[in-house]
Amino acid sequence: MSDVAVPAKPRLSPRVRAQRIRLVQYAVLGLVVVLAVVFANWQQIGQAFFAPKMIAATLAQGIGRAVLNTVVYTAGAFLFGLVVGTLLALMRLSEVGPYRWLATAYIEFFRGLPALIVFIVFSLLPLAFAGLEIPFAPYGTVWLALGIVASAYLAETIRGGIQAVPKGQVEAARSLGMSAGEAMRKVVLPQAFRVMLPPLTNELILLVKDSSLVFIIGVSAGGYELTKYGRELANTNANITPLVIAGLGYLVITLPLSVLVRRMEARTARAR
Numbered sequence: 722m723s724d725v726a727v728p729a730k731p732r733l734s735p736r737v738r739a740q741r742i743r744l745v746q747y748a749v750l751g752l753v754v755v756l757a758v759v760f761a762n763w764q765q766i767g768q769a770f771f772a773p774k775m776i777a778a779t780l781a782q783g784i785g786r787a788v789l790n791t792v793v794y795t796a797g798a799f800l801f802g803l804v805v806g807t808l809l810a811l812m813r814l815s816e817v818g819p820y821r822w823l824a825t826a827y828i829e830f831f832r833g834l835p836a837l838i839v840f841i842v843f844s845l846l847p848l849a850f851a852g853l854e855i856p857f858a859p860y861g862t863v864w865l866a867l868g869i870v871a872s873a874y875l876a877e878t879i880r881g882g883i884q885a886v887p888k889g890q891v892e893a894a895r896s897l898g899m900s901a902g903e904a905m906r907k908v909v910l911p912q913a914f915r916v917m918l919p920p921l922t923n924e925l926i927l928l929v930k931d932s933s934l935v936f937i938i939g940v941s942a943g944g945y946e947l948t949k950y951g952r953e954l955a956n957t958n959a960n961i962t963p964l965v966i967a968g969l970g971y972l973v974i975t976l977p978l979s980v981l982v983r984r985m986e987a988r989t990a991r992a993r
Contacts, residue, residue, distance in 0.1 A: 768960075775962035779954055786943070787950035788970050794932045794946055795974075797864035799925050802871030809876035810883060811905070824876070831873035840866050840937035859940045863932070871928055878920045882913035922982045926975050947971060 812824035831839070843866040847853050855861045886909050894904035914921075933948035940949065951967025 770961050770965050772960055772962045775954075775958060775960050776966060778958070779951070779963045779966045782954065783942075783945075784947075784950060784966065784970060787945050787947045787967070788974070790935075790944060791929065791932050791946040791970070792974065793860060794863045794867065794935060795925065795928045797860060798867035798871055798932070799928055801864050801868030802875045802924075802928075803921075805868065805872035806875030807879055807910075809872060810879035813876065813880050814883060828873045828876050831870050832877075834870070836867065836870045836931050837934055837937065839870055840934045842866075844938040859935070859938060859944045862938055863935055866938070867928060867931060867934075870931070871924065874927075875921070875924055878917055878924065879913065882917035882920075883909055885916050886912045919982050919986045922978055922985065926978050926982075929971065929974050929978075 809824045809828060812820040813828070815821055815824075843855075843862055846855075855865065857864075883905075890908055890912065891904050894908040895901070899907065932946050935944070935946045936949040936952070942953075945953065947967040947970045948964075951964040951970075954963035955961055
């Protein structure tokens with residue numbers, strides 16, 4: 722009796738295999754959603770996180786001021802960080818050794834230090850230096866504390882953007898009689914900032930969220946940002962709804978910035 726050859730089972734192509742894996746993932750995700758909907762205590766969730774009376778109270782008691790403070794804190798810190806970060810980036814690229822060493826030490830120190838620690842230090846400065854007053858408090862204090870940390874990160878972003886500009890651009894500018902400073906200011910930096918716009922906007926989004934650390938310095942009610950405002954109301958009323966509304970306030974600020982980043986990245990990709 723002769724052996725009958727069994728035909729080999731055809732192997733799935735990578736595309737079909739990927740499609741089946743995605744279907745399994747979608748099925749698992751759908752199952753998780755269904756279980757969550759079925760077994761969740763929606764009445765308790767509504768009372769704890771979406772209480773109608775607390776939503777109305779949160780919106781009526783000054784959330785607009787908290788949103789404005791969050792924007793002002795972030796904008797001031799970003800501008801401070803951008804200016805200082807640009808100087809640090811130029812120092813990192815300088816041929817003068819001490820400039821490079823100082824910039825490197827500053828960047829590595831503040832990139833490795835949590836922003837929370839910086840805020841704590843600034844909150845204790847009046848104890849260490851009697852009579853010390855930072856102008857425009859509490860805004861000036863926040864701009865300095867948050868801006869110092871931001872400048873360390875922005876410096877590396879700006880340095881990368883400057884180095885991305887072809888050296889031929891600098892050589893062409895110098896051949897036209899520009900000094901090194903003029904070539905950097907008029908030729909390199911404008912091109913570098915166009916490349917850096919998406920990552921700079923990402924840093925701005927991170928600053929919006931880091932502004933929640935303002936509570937460390939002990940601001941008055943008029944200086945509350947979103948997190949402090951929501952937490953005070955949540956503690957007073959023993960309800961999480963104000964913090965949920967505060968979180969939505971952050972989304973109102975950051976989502977348009979995220980859309981802007983995607984559009985700038987798409988425009989940059991088309992330009993290439």
